[in-house]
Amino acid sequence: MTTNTPRSRVSVVIPVKDGERYLGELLRALEREGPEEVIVIDSGSRDRSLEIARAAGAVVLEVEPSEFGHGRTRNLGAERSSGELIAFLTQDATPCPGWLDAYREAFTLDEHVGAAYGPHLPRPDTSPMIARELTEFFATFTPDGRPVVQRLGDPTFHANVNACYARACWEELRFRDLEYSEDQAFGADLLKAGWTKVYHPGAAVLHAHDYGPLEFMKRYFDEYRGLRSSIGHVETIGVRSTVRDVRALVGHDIRWMGERDYPTRERMRWAARSATHHSGRKLFSALGSRAETLPPGLRRRLSFEGSDYAPSSNGHAHDAPGEVHRLPLSPQPARIPAHEYEPIARVLADGPAPLSDPIPGMADRERLHLAFVIPPFSEGSGGHNIIFQLIARLERAGHTCSIWVDDPLSHRAHEWPAVVRAGVREHFADVRAPVYKDLQHWYGADVVVATGWQTVYPALSLENVRARAYLVNDHEPDFYPTSVEATWAAETYRLGLYGICGSPWLQQLYVERYGGAAEVFDYGVDHDIYHRHAVERSAGTVVYYSRSTTPRRAVALGVMALHELHRRRADVRIVMFGERYPLPTPFPYDHIGVASPEQLALLFSEATVGLSLSMTNYSLIPQEMLACGLPCVDLQGASAESVFGSDGPVELSRFDPAELAGHIQRLLEDAALWERRSEAGVEFVRGRTWDHAAEQVEHALRSALRERETAPRESL
Amino acid sequence: MSRATDPQGTEELLQQEVERLRARLAALEDELLEVQAQANDAVAEWQDRAYWLDRWHLDLNALMERPVAGRVRALLRAVRTPLRMMRIAIRAIRS
Numbered sequence: 001m002t003t004n005t006p007r008s009r010v011s012v013v014i015p016v017k018d019g020e021r022y023l024g025e026l027l028r029a030l031e032r033e034g035p036e037e038v039i040v041i042d043s044g045s046r047d048r049s050l051e052i053a054r055a056a057g058a059v060v061l062e063v064e065p066s067e068f069g070h071g072r073t074r075n076l077g078a079e080r081s082s083g084e085l086i087a088f089l090t091q092d093a094t095p096c097p098g099w100l101d102a103y104r105e106a107f108t109l110d111e112h113v114g115a116a117y118g119p120h121l122p123r124p125d126t127s128p129m130i131a132r133e134l135t136e137f138f139a140t141f142t143p144d145g146r147p148v149v150q151r152l153g154d155p156t157f158h159a160n161v162n163a164c165y166a167r168a169c170w171e172e173l174r175f176r177d178l179e180y181s182e183d184q185a186f187g188a189d190l191l192k193a194g195w196t197k198v199y200h201p202g203a204a205v206l207h208a209h210d211y212g213p214l215e216f217m218k219r220y221f222d223e224y225r226g227l228r229s230s231i232g233h234v235e236t237i238g239v240r241s242t243v244r245d246v247r248a249l250v251g252h253d254i255r256w257m258g259e260r261d262y263p264t265r266e267r268m269r270w271a272a273r274s275a276t277h278h279s280g281r282k283l284f285s286a287l288g289s290r291a292e293t294l295p296p297g298l299r300r301r302l303s304f305e306g307s308d309y310a311p312s313s314n315g316h317a318h319d320a321p322g323e324v325h326r327l328p329l330s331p332q333p334a335r336i337p338a339h340e341y342e343p344i345a346r347v348l349a350d351g352p353a354p355l356s357d358p359i360p361g362m363a364d365r366e367r368l369h370l371a372f373v374i375p376p377f378s379e380g381s382g383g384h385n386i387i388f389q390l391i392a393r394l395e396r397a398g399h400t401c402s403i404w405v406d407d408p409l410s411h412r413a414h415e416w417p418a419v420v421r422a423g424v425r426e427h428f429a430d431v432r433a434p435v436y437k438d439l440q441h442w443y444g445a446d447v448v449v450a451t452g453w454q455t456v457y458p459a460l461s462l463e464n465v466r467a468r469a470y471l472v473n474d475h476e477p478d479f480y481p482t483s484v485e486a487t488w489a490a491e492t493y494r495l496g497l498y499g500i501c502g503s504p505w506l507q508q509l510y511v512e513r514y515g516g517a518a519e520v521f522d523y524g525v526d527h528d529i530y531h532r533h534a535v536e537r538s539a540g541t542v543v544y545y546s547r548s549t550t551p552r553r554a555v556a557l558g559v560m561a562l563h564e565l566h567r568r569r570a571d572v573r574i575v576m577f578g579e580r581y582p583l584p585t586p587f588p589y590d591h592i593g594v595a596s597p598e599q600l601a602l603l604f605s606e607a608t609v610g611l612s613l614s615m616t617n618y619s620l621i622p623q624e625m626l627a628c629g630l631p632c633v634d635l636q637g638a639s640a641e642s643v644f645g646s647d648g649p650v651e652l653s654r655f656d657p658a659e660l661a662g663h664i665q666r667l668l669e670d671a672a673l674w675e676r677r678s679e680a681g682v683e684f685v686r687g688r689t690w691d692h693a694a695e696q697v698e699h700a701l702r703s704a705l706r707e708r709e710t711a712p713r714e715s716l
Numbered sequence: 717m718s719r720a721t722d723p724q725g726t727e728e729l730l731q732q733e734v735e736r737l738r739a740r741l742a743a744l745e746d747e748l749l750e751v752q753a754q755a756n757d758a759v760a761e762w763q764d765r766a767y768w769l770d771r772w773h774l775d776l777n778a779l780m781e782r783p784v785a786g787r788v789r790a791l792l793r794a795v796r797t798p799l800r801m802m803r804i805a806i807r808a809i810r811s
Contacts, residue, residue: 296773359741360738361742365742365746365749367749367753369749369753400749400752400753400756401756414773416770416771418766418767418769418770418771419767419770419771421760421763422764422767432756432757432760433756433760434759434760434763
């Protein structure tokens with residue numbers, strides 16, 4: 001499973017915000033330990049953190065404070081790192097001598113080690129409550145002081161204050177996008193996935209969260225709110241049990257101070273503080289694990305991070321009771337939540353809901369009621385843009401539409417329906433349809449349209465429906481390695497929904513591989529935005545859609561091709577867009593980031609050649625480039641030929657960086673070829689409008705209804 | 717009587733009944749669609765109006781059902797009466 005050795009390359013990732021107090025000390029300690037790479041991710045520091053990090057030679061990434069997420073930001077750091085081992089530290093955790101060697105050793109103790117972690121030692125000025133707790137807590141992992149390999153059934157505790165991961169393990173599991181406790185969730189996920197983790201006492205850091213009493217309480221609120229979200233833990237509270245627990249803990253603290261010869265006066269002072277600390281902890285941890293019952297304003301005030309996030313009321317339990325090693329105060333059995341794939345389980349157990357009886361002539365009625373079940377989304381989602389453009393046009397054609405957001409894990413529960421609808425209208429298309437976020441309100445439709453594999457199963461459970469259709473924008477099993485998800489995604493094509501496919505390639509798969517009935521629609525182009533703008537076209541500019549967070553975009557291949565191009569033609573300007581953060585490349589380029597459609601239209605009108613790669617279905621980008629008169633290069637062998645033809649407006653290349661570079665170079669240097677492709681491209685997209693796409697989709701929806709009308713009675 | 721004696725007439729009558737029912741069904745379907753369209757428009761319009769409530773996660777009904785809200789409403793009512801009387805008195809004095 002792992003090939004890590006005592007010589008494995010180590011990257012260290014440190015998320016930072018206003019961390020100047022310990023950051024210099026931490027980076028000096030890392031210089032002593034000698035990892036191959038140090039990455040600091042700053043999320044809006046207003047102190048000297050950035051200056052300190054740059055002076056220490058760390059790679060500095062900056063993210064907007066609003067973009068920060070404990071899991072999300074650490075995933076970003078891991079993506080940007082190159083080591084076989086990826087260590088994470090918090091900005092106030094200073095590695096002790098031998099830290100890095102201990103981690104390297106940890107990954108050789110078992111062939112399945114996915115992660116390792118070490119103890120947090122108190123700093124000299126740490127309060128006795130925290131010092132005692134840290135020392136006693138970490139001592140429980142290794143009574144004999146030797147490294148311990150932990151397997152399924154052992155404590156799931158894991159903390160990104162001081163942890164290290166095998167790249168293969170992180171790539172397989174990645175941190176969940178949680179507000180808090182992404183590390184605890186990873187610890188549980190890792191053991192379940194068959195990896196092991198190592199507690200190595202030598203991989204120690206100096207670390208203590210010493211705050212004022214109120215700050216401590218607020219941190220506990222955040223921490224237990226996160227535990228509720230990640231592992232489903234709910235902290236119990238009662239008057240008697242709280243008095244009993246607090247008295248016991250204060251007694252421990254007093255004994256601890258006695259053993260360390262604290263002066264009597266100090267002991268008395270800390271005893272009073274200890275009572276406040278433990279009482280407040282009990283109260284705030286109980287409140288944190290019930291955060292969803294508090295109003296958002298109060299949640300924000302009780303939170304150290306000022307966040308009003310609330311875990312869903314059913315939590316996300318992943319562990320058996322008592323597995324959470326971090327909870328010294330009477331852990332409660334975790335509640336078992338409704339699991340992620342409940343709609344699938346329902347369909348597998350009960351079968352699809354029966355369809356309403358067909359009515360003669362229903363396929364030819366002028367107006368239809370169409371309901372679209374969509375996955376949650378964020379601004380800039382290409383697949384959702386297609387859905388909303390189609391809905392807006394179907395509405396203009398007189399049909400009544402409704403939009404149903406299926407969000408079983410409540411990933412976007414904070415967005416209430418009116419806000420979702422306003423977002424659709426602002427960022428995608430001017431739809432009239434209402435938006436519902438709860439299928440409990442379902443009131444029927446002529447055709448229900450599933451729009452992604454996860455939405456097929458809830459769509460199958462809906463009643464009072466005459467036909468079901470499936471808007472297929474990509475071959476989604478390809479998004480996964482061999483897995484349950486890949487199998488269930490493939491299964492959706494066999495469930496009898498009428499396919500409306502985004503390319504002839506997809507239609508062929510739907511019909512021939514999966515045995516379904518399907519029609520094709522052509523993606524539209526917004527010609528008001530994407531056309532040849534009156535700007536001078538450069539003689540040597542290549543524009544590349546480098547969306548590295550989408551694996552099917554083959555960005556590693558694209559970067560290799562551009563590297564080769566740069567080697568051959570160093571004078572060519574390379575511009576990359578589509579990814580918020582710049583990618584490390586062996587050639588210089590201009591980073592545009594995530595640009596607006598208007599900015600992209602200008603860029604495409606100025607550039608010489610476009611590069612947009614897709615290993616699955618083609619996307620809107622090549623069409624938008626063509627509409628601006630920009631010839632582009634894509635990969636052959638998948639869907640592109642089915643749309644553009646083998647010698648159409650798009651230059652198609654084999655999966656080879658040198659050949660890709662050759663195609664780009666040909667377009668840069670062969671004026672006649674460039675002219676031919678450019679003209680062919682403009683001609684190709686001329687008839688590709690969203691109105692036309694909506695007409696095709698409408699035809700397919702009527703076919704879905706007609707199929708029901710003509711189907712043999714027993715199959716209805 | 718004629719049913720028993722005139723099978724062709726019966727068939728015609730049945731056919732007419734089927735046609736009538738089909739027409740009625742189509743009319744009801746159209747009516748249903750119109751109701752759904754109007755309901756959709758109404759919900760969409762209210763979602764437009766409720767934007768800031770949803771944005772701030774304010775469920776006014778739930779908020780107003782809380783005991784504290786009841787006490788605040790009672791307090792406002794109690795304050796409103798003397799204020800109204802005072803306003804009337806001031807107006808009377810000024811006139």
